Amino acid sequence: MTLRGKIENHWDFSSEELVDGVLVPKRLRVTMTGELGEPNAALHFEVRNGRPECVDFTVTAKPDGRAIRTSDLKTLFIDGIAETAFLDFATPPGGGALGGADEAETRRLRKSIERAIHAPGRGPSxxxxxxxxxxxxxxxxxxxxxxxxxxxxxxxxxxxxxxxxxxxxxx
Structure with missing residues (x-):
């Protein structure tokens, strides 16, 4: 499944702090549109204990498209989608441009979000x-x-x- 992602909406306008003081939305919904009749996907993310986590995930076949295949699910790298989605709304410590004002700032924000996603303690519920x-x-x-x-x-x-x-x- 070749997906093009877009942030559909931002559920909660309040911010959550991640590592390094980076502020991100508390909740995000990401929709991904399949090309050439491929299925669509929707992912809901929440920041829980300072960590962006996927809390809901759906894949839906289009009425005139093909069925969902195992290979479709293998192409969805949830941590990478979270990283990109939260980066779009990330604000550096002390304010600044969303997603980073320049390339160096964007790299710092991306690294902070990545560290939050992969922080220790992602154990069982x-x-x-x-x-x-x-x-x-x-x-x-x-x-x-x-x-x-x-x-x-x-x-x-x-x-x-x-x-x-x-x-x-x-x-």
């Missing part, structure tokens, strides 16, 4: 850890194996999620 704890407690003979199979995790991820659920006081 509380709901995911609660599900891990539930599965763990329901399968006393092989609890970590059950978590691995039922949550479709690798063995390493299952072990890590069990440990995280334990640290959260859920197990």
């Amino acid at each position: 509380r709901a995911e850890l609660e599900e891990v704890a539930r599965i763990y407690s329901e399968h006393p003979n092989a609890p970590t194996s059950a978590v691995e199979k039922l949550m479709r995790y690798s063995r390493r991820t299952a072990s890590r999620r069990v440990q995280q659920a334990r640290e959260a006081g859920l197990i």
